[in-house]
Amino acid sequence: MNSIKRGTIWYVKSCNEYEEYYEGMTFGTSLILVTAFYNYNTDNKITYFKIDHRKSQYSLEIEINNITKYIHLDKLYTGDAKCLDYYVKQLEFTTFRKLLTIAFKISRKQAVNSQKNIEKFGITVYITENEDVKLTKSNKIKLSKRAKEDIIYNSKTDEDIKILCEKYSIYPIKAIKEIRNRLIYQHKQNEG
Numbered sequence: 001m002n003s004i005k006r007g008t009i010w011y012v013k014s015c016n017e018y019e020e021y022y023e024g025m026t027f028g029t030s031l032i033l034v035t036a037f038y039n040y041n042t043d044n045k046i047t048y049f050k051i052d053h054r055k056s057q058y059s060l061e062i063e064i065n066n067i068t069k070y071i072h073l074d075k076l077y078t079g080d081a082k083c084l085d086y087y088v089k090q091l092e093f094t095t096f097r098k099l100l101t102i103a104f105k106i107s108r109k110q111a112v113n114s115q116k117n118i119e120k121f122g123i124t125v126y127i128t129e130n131e132d133v134k135l136t137k138s139n140k141i142k143l144s145k146r147a148k149e150d151i152i153y154n155s156k157t158d159e160d161i162k163i164l165c166e167k168y169s170i171y172p173i174k175a176i177k178e179i180r181n182r183l184i185y186q187h188k189q190n191e192g
Contacts, residue, residue, distance in 0.1 A: 004037040004046065004081055007096035009064065009088040012079075024048070024079020031064065031088065033071050035100070036163055037081065038154055044081035047167060049073055049103070058106050060099055064088060073103040076167060100162070107166050115169075121178040128169035141170075141179065148183055155180045 012032055013025045024032070024046065031051035038045045050072050051062070058074035065088075091099070115128050118139045129135060132147040143151070147168055155161050161176050170176055 003087050004034060004044075004084065005090065006034060006036055007091040007093070008034045009051065009091065010034060011085045011088060012083045013085045020082075022080035022083035024077065024083035031069065032077075032079075033091070033099075034084075035076065036154070036167075038150060045078055046081050046084070047076055047078050047163075049076065060102060062091075071099065073099065073106050076103070076107075097159075100159075100166075104162065104166050107169070108171070121175060123172070123174055125175040126171040130169055133168050133170060143168075143179070151176065151180050152183050152187060 010032055012030055013022065014029055015021065015025045015027050018025070032048040033051055034046050034048050036047045038047075051064075051069050052072070053067075053069060055061070055070050056072055056074070059070035059072050062069050062071055115126050116135060118125050118127065118135065118141075120139070120141070125141075127133060127135060127141065132144040134142040136142055150167070151164055155164055155176065158173065161173050161180075164176050165171050165173060168176075170179070
């Protein structure tokens with residue numbers, strides 16, 4: 001698991017070849033770009049973009065073993081790290097940052113129609129509800145256990161926080177920082 005890092009490209013296991021099922025496996029051979037690896041509570045999860053030979057409106061061209069492939073940036077997936085079969089290569093840091101910036105813009109564009117604005121933490125917070133983030137009738141943000149743990153344990157840098165904004169559709173960055181501070185405070189109170 002040491003080689004699972006942000007910006008690495010992997011082949012994933014095929015459902016046809018293995019009896020066990022891991023979230024992220026596909027029918028036939030496929031490539032993915034790992035955007036994050038989470039190793040909390042020994043629940044090894046990855047987030048990733050799919051890669052294939054088809055070009056789409058929201059894809060970015062990349063060379064892999066002298067073959068042109070496309071990274072599809074319109075949807076971020078979550079899977080089990082056990083679905084990774086073998087490592088292909090590491091993207092350059094600047095290429096990976098550019099890719100995340102483009103993906104962030106795409107997700108913002110897609111979210112505009114279903115986005116809700118609430119006043120929280122002294123700022124306007126933009127939220128698109130999903131399986132991990134809900135808004136109550138009184139505009140209170142309700143997070144899943146997975147999202148809470150993710151925000152507590154994987155928000156060390158501004159780059160981490162940008163990824164969390166995109167993953168959970170909560171903007172701006174200050175909102176995730178405020179949520180993190182409150183979650184860490186609650187976590188410490190429960191331990192104490």
